[in-house]
Amino acid sequence: MTGWVGRSLPRIEDPALLRGEAAFTADLAIGARAVRFLRSPVAAGRIAALRPPPDMPPGALFVTAADLPEAGPIRPMLHRFDYRAVEQPVLPRERVHFAGQPVAALVAPTAEMAEDLLDEAVFEVEAEEAVVDLDAALRPGAPLVHAVAPGNVAVEGALRQPGVEAAFAQAHRVVEFAFRSGRQNATPMETRGGLAAFDRATGRVRLTASCQMPHALRSGIAEVLGMPEADLQVVAPHVGGGFGQKMALFPEYPVLVWLARRHRGSFAWIEDRNENLTASAHSRDQRHALRAAFDAEGRLLALEAEILANVGAFSTWPVTCGVEPLMAFAEYPGPYKVPAYAARARGVLTNTCTMAPYRGVSRPVITFGIERLMDRAAAALGMDRIAIRRRNLVDSFPYRTATGMTLDEASYVEALDAAAALADIPGFRARQQAARADGRLLGLGVSVFNERTGYGTPAFAARGMGIVPGYEVVDIAMTPTGEVEARIGASPHGQGLATALSQIIADRLGMQPGQVRIVAGDTDRTPYGWGTFASRSAVIGGGACQLAADRLAERLRAAAAKVLQTTPAQVTLRDGQAFGANDASLPLAELARLAHWRSDLFEGFSLAETAAYDPGGTFSNACHVAEVEVDPETGGVRILRYLVVEDAGRIINPMIADGQVRGGIAQGIANALFEEVVYAADGTCLTGTLADYVVPSCAEVPEIELHHMETISPATVTGAKGLGEGGAIGAPAAICNAVSDALAHLGVDVAEFPATPPRIRALVRAAEASIEARP
């Protein structure tokens, strides 16, 4: 072993990106016929007329549902939780279900021409009453978004452990917290887009798409179009971020593939930002009500959660509309000991853009819930906020949670204590006092959480998913010139995965990472696999790479033993060479050449191996501390300090890992203070530009102080735990706890995020009014 794992190796991905030479989907689409989608302007209604523009120039096409009779619906399945199988037509025939839903495709030589023509297309719709928010959808007698889902509930999970009632009956204190989480858009800087190109020689279509799961996308399109999967190749080139949004099978992609097959050419759709903000996928539009029973020492006796998630108009393929409500349902207790748990979670359909996973999925919301609850409980019980957390954190492992998950070795208490010490809370209190005397309002907030990562098939199967993702497969081989090619089913989109995997493989084979090539993102060149989501690639893809490399190492040792006339056990691989006994050695490149060209020397020899990896999952953990200043006049919040103690097990590349945490926190800060998708009462999306949907810049995101702990878990072969989502999970809770702390003297308590300036102003005004109204 030469110890590449653990080093901040510069990324092999970077030079091409820095030269502007790396190709993204739109770069490859130049010259293809342009596709634009006609989208419904109304949230709900019956299609009365849909006709092409009167003057269609030669080469232009107008495609509606009538042209695609063979296309089936997008219909993800969940085999439990009272799931109602909502279907999404690729293009609708009768009704539209949200403003932005694609209704027809218009093809022209250029995107400008296609857009001009769209204005002339005839689309008449008899608008119907739309249900937009949770209240409207759940009101008795509310219009049904889909007839298959009575009461607009598409999925429902409920659990009540014995002992919940008794715990509440004997509680010293019952603490309640009801709150709302605003709707977000993952907002990758590169929007969605695809280029479908027909190969006349083979009859196959290559879809180049900005996606996270090329193999699954291929399966989904083939199923919808009823075509042989072998006739479709899906390629994810450089992908400009995804964060979950690009996992789904969106209706635009089957339309592109259909066009390429039907019209034997190349067709490209590059989404514009307005489409991305209003019609791709949204997340985290949720409302929760919590009740918790505590004893006099601050011990949590029972937790009860009522969870509502607005899942939009359809169910996202393949993870379904259960992904948000059911994750909140299963993971609410987080890192805390909850002896008795009751929960009910419902996924509620509305006439809004469909929900899809976004970094952290429901965990930013449940962490906000439970961490704000802990602060409220501390106040109600007159306890210290750190002490109440320490009392309730899981501290012996493995720990089986109320919902049957096993928490493996972690550092919940240690990370909290380390973060509290680094934050110097007594020192902060003194500064807070002094600042208050100057009329400045400072606050400090903490959040503790765990992050389920690297889970394979069993975890997804437990959800009852009709399509069960989980495993990853790696094909590894050494070329005759001695480089290693690893073909992975996972598909990175900006994380630096190729660099990290090359470090793992280089260590196992005693090579330089530069001699390792990672082949990814192409269904023709990689084994079937799932992709990059749920903080899993480093853990599962990395684990599979390690296993595959170990098998290849065995083959190399066996071959070297023949040449060096020793036994395989005597052979070690290091510095690009195979060493036998008495330091006799052979360069791996030489060995590779012999293996390929003189296989007569070896019996039945090859330098190719395959390995699959499918772990049960693990939990990384972290503690975040935010220090903020709130301006009560403007409602503005400035983050003065942000510190993180993170434990993600073995870190493969610290620089990349830190980048993941920092990037996640920036998205968490956005979630806490800035970003919200807003709908008008009629279902029109009001946040259709980046001027309305406010993504923070470097003026709003502070320096993040990062500290690491490394609890090595036996739950994964590399010891790595995965950390792609943690930053986004911890930040809303820490920041909103800090804002509440800053305004505690007014009795203000943040129960809705993002805590935007107008919301904070409203809270301050209401608090001041109620103070004045006091006799």
Add this chain to the structure above:
Amino acid sequence: MKVAFTVNGAPREAEVEPRRTLADMLREECGLTGTHLGCEHGVCGACTVLLDGAPVRACLMFGVQAEGAAIRTVEGLAAPDGTLNALQRAFQAHHGLQCGFCTPGFLMLATWLLERPDKLDEDTMRHVLSSNICRCTGYQGILASVRAAAQELGRWAG
């Protein structure tokens, strides 16, 4: 309409519709796809290029407005053999990029910052770079990269 300009020092001519943006002209007529489009409404800065020495949003200008201008894009930063310049090297060393989609815009904005007569300080850097959006990095790596490049080039005031 015909437009003549230079890109990265080389003279170019293009025949474009008057409504075609500078960004589309660079990408489609000149094949310079390193200039990215993140919003096409002037907010994200991914399309930033230098026009006669000043940073502009290429999505907010028309190609025909580039008549006679000297344009610099990300493709002009590295040496012809692909060797990265100091700023690009700093981005790699300090993890100034993840997906790399926003990167050309940040590189061009930072190039302008580093070429100004005044040395660069922390506040100016943060203020100017706050014109662009990155969704991946949380900005710390970008700021560290620009700071390091300024230091290496003797352009840092701090």
